[in-house]
Amino acid sequence: MMSKDMIMTTRYPNAMIYSHWLTVVLVLIAYLSSGHPTRDGLIGELHVFSGLLVASMLIVRLPLRFFYRRHIPQQPALADWQEKAAKSVQTALYLCMALIPLSGWLALANKTQQFSAFGVAIPLNNNGSLLHFVGELHPFLGNLFLILAGLHAAAALLHHFYFKDGVLKSMSPHRK
Numbered sequence: 001m002m003s004k005d006m007i008m009t010t011r012y013p014n015a016m017i018y019s020h021w022l023t024v025v026l027v028l029i030a031y032l033s034s035g036h037p038t039r040d041g042l043i044g045e046l047h048v049f050s051g052l053l054v055a056s057m058l059i060v061r062l063p064l065r066f067f068y069r070r071h072i073p074q075q076p077a078l079a080d081w082q083e084k085a086a087k088s089v090q091t092a093l094y095l096c097m098a099l100i101p102l103s104g105w106l107a108l109a110n111k112t113q114q115f116s117a118f119g120v121a122i123p124l125n126n127n128g129s130l131l132h133f134v135g136e137l138h139p140f141l142g143n144l145f146l147i148l149a150g151l152h153a154a155a156a157l158l159h160h161f162y163f164k165d166g167v168l169k170s171m172s173p174h175r176k
């Protein structure tokens with residue numbers, strides 16, 4: 001339901017669009033480079049580096065989301081349940097952007113006392129017993145993130161090609 005102070009727009013602001021797609025690229029790099037970072041050499045460093053960048057994108061995206069809260073495009077054709085489902089998945093994706101890198105950082109501390117990614121020494125917490133368990137869940141959570149992102153992407157593509165509405169265009173870079 002559109003509140004009175006919403007600004008009518010069909011596209012996300014550019015800063016939200018570019019930060020969305022940069023996050024997608026970083027998540028894909030983290031996923032494709034996943035394995036055993038302490039044994040995988042440069043690929044392992046890439047995994048840790050790109051994964052930490054995913055988390056740091058929250059520092060950009062959450063303030064943008066707040067700043068542009070009245071500029072988020074509304075889709076009047078969507079049923080209430082579709083709007084709720086999209087919002088729940090978006091919230092879950094934001095949680096994944098925080099929790100998967102955090103669990104990865106704990107997993108790394110389970111494997112090694114020190115780790116550098118492209119010359120940057122990663123401070124590690126080597127003394128938590130419960131946290132140790134959270135680290136063990138990291139590979140499972142990492143796969144769950146990709147499944148959730150896949151469902152979200154499939155819904156966007158379904159809207160574009162089947163319902164032929166403006167959902168995917170709302171997040172697409174502007175073409176002249």
Ligand code: HEM
Binds near residue numbers: 108
């Ligand atoms: C979006 C971010 C991330 C995703 C999607 C992700 C995904 C994954 C996946 C799927 C695996 C399992 C690979 C396999 O079993 O073949 C894995 C392993 C691992 N990741 Fe990540 N990861 C992310 C971020 C991070 C970060 C930021 C760190 C460290 C700071 C990290 C450290 C590790 C470690 C140490 C393992 C090996 C765990 C083990 O063997 O038990 N990951 N990651």
Ligand code: HEM
Binds near residue numbers: 093153156157
């Ligand atoms: C790791 C992958 C992804 C993450 C973490 C992610 C996250 C998000 C989030 C949090 C939003 C809400 C808008 C915002 O706050 O910026 C969003 C919107 C959107 N995303 Fe993604 N996304 C991913 C992948 C994709 C892919 C692959 C597609 C397309 C094939 C896509 C299409 C869209 C579209 C069309 C919207 C706007 C529609 C809406 O408001 O629901 N996303 N995404």
